[in-house]
Amino acid sequence: MTSTDTGQRRRGTDVRPVITDLMDEDTILAVAGDAWISLVGEDEVLVPIPGDLPGDVLSSWVDVVGPWTGSVVLTTGRATAEALSRALLRETAPEVLEVEDVEDAFGEIANVVGGSIKAALPGPSGLSLPQVGHAPLVRNPADVCRVEVLWRGEPLTISVQGALPPLPVPSS
């Protein structure tokens, strides 16, 4: 049996949600707040006030692959990432933190925040292992939901950003 491609089907599959169709900043703040209380400490709060990130920043992120595909990226100053790592390690924190300690702790925060974000998105989706380094580039500015917070007065951003370029705009 043959079928005629009218373009209707193709246009149908081209409908891809952007993150702002699926969640808002309040959801990200709630998810991050719960992660902070659990991992960092009961009295640790994230204040939703923007701040200027320093020049030396570090990012940690996990990728979500599914009906929506992208990354959940935390970015903060390197010194703040180290302070976060110490807060997670508490009494087991070494006197001098190794790079691996910061990658482990800061990555784990991204893992927990990303896992909760993934659970709030349509599934089924896969979740990657956390990565730490330079944040992945924003591919489509319309597919980003971003919050800016202060932790202990230091700025930190959480960006839920699509990994795919924008869909082409039909010519007619």
Added chain:
Amino acid sequence: MKILIADDSRVMRQIVIRTLRQAGYDDHDIVEAEDGADALAKVGSESPDLILSDWNMPNMTGIECLQALRAQGSAVPFGFVTSEGSAEMREKAANAGALFLIAKPFTEDTFREHLDGVIA
């Protein structure tokens, strides 16, 4: 009781151990494993009474570890402590024979809720 904690994150293993203590389970031997393969080997060498495992780990995931254990005939009690808390993952975990799934982020209350009756 001997509890095996499998997570590729050292800091998360520390947090799980700390939360166990805060939840009142502070009189148990703890064994750590850094991925599913390590956990599988340590079930053989350490004979734990309970496994608390992450899901996403390099080398061997938590669910692969659980499936390998059951395939070997091991009935060691197994629960997940993971950021994968969706209904789909909970169903997969239960179908593979997990007793429970504790989603990260967790609190000591979450631990008590799932572990009372499991940890003697």
